[in-house]
Amino acid sequence: MKLYETECFSLRTPDISDGSAVWQLIRDAGSLDLNSPYCYIMLCDIYRETCAVACSGTDIQGFMSGYRCPDKEDTLFVWQVAVSEKSRGRGIAKAMLQELLNRKGNEHIRYVEATIAPDNIPSRRLFTGLAAEHGTECKVAEHYGKHLFPEWMNHEPELLFRIGPLRKRHHH
Numbered sequence: 077m078k079l080y081e082t083e084c085f086s087l088r089t090p091d092i093s094d095g096s097a098v099w100q101l102i103r104d105a106g107s108l109d110l111n112s113p114y115c116y117i118m119l120c121d122i123y124r125e126t127c128a129v130a131c132s133g134t135d136i137q138g139f140m141s142g143y144r145c146p147d148k149e150d151t152l153f154v155w156q157v158a159v160s161e162k163s164r165g166r167g168i169a170k171a172m173l174q175e176l177l178n179r180k181g182n183e184h185i186r187y188v189e190a191t192i193a194p195d196n197i198p199s200r201r202l203f204t205g206l207a208a209e210h211g212t213e214c215k216v217a218e219h220y221g222k223h224l225f226p227e228w229m230n231h232e233p234e235l236l237f238r239i240g241p242l243r244k245r246h247h248h
Contacts, residue, residue: 084132085132094136099116101137108158138158142155142176151185152182157172186240187239188242210242211243
């Protein structure tokens with residue numbers, strides 16, 4: 077398992093045993109939809125190659141979940157990005173995204189997609205920053221309208237950010 081060091085943090089592929097700690101991180105982040113612990117265990121197992129954790133020592137301080145779109149093999153869909161409150165503002169989300177894109181096996185990914193609520197400024201910055209860094213487009217369109225969510229949730233609409241095409245990358 078390859079570790080990437082970034083300012084006192086190591087980035088790595090998650091392991092099935094990380095699922096419970098990831099669930100706690102998402103719960104404590106407070107701003108993300110919390111799924112079941114089973115969901116995070118499954119992500120850390122079945123989807124581990126398109127997910128990343130950022131650790132300080134053995135403590136998980138960040139998590140990024142994603143998967144390759146079944147109908148678009150060249151597209152990485154980033155589902156959730158969480159960084160613990162005490163570790164925010166250090167570029168951990170950006171580092172996790174770059175680590176995912178640079179991973180062996182992900183060289184064919186040319187597009188990154190994510191759905192983002194309109195008021196989620198950190199996520200908007202992460203993905204518009206990725207587009208700027210790669211000198212490519214960031215298309216934004218309403219994707220999951222408010223009407224699709226249960227009324228009691230009062231969930232914001234989710235906008236689809238599609239970044240790409242990314243330049244071809246070679247694994248180091």
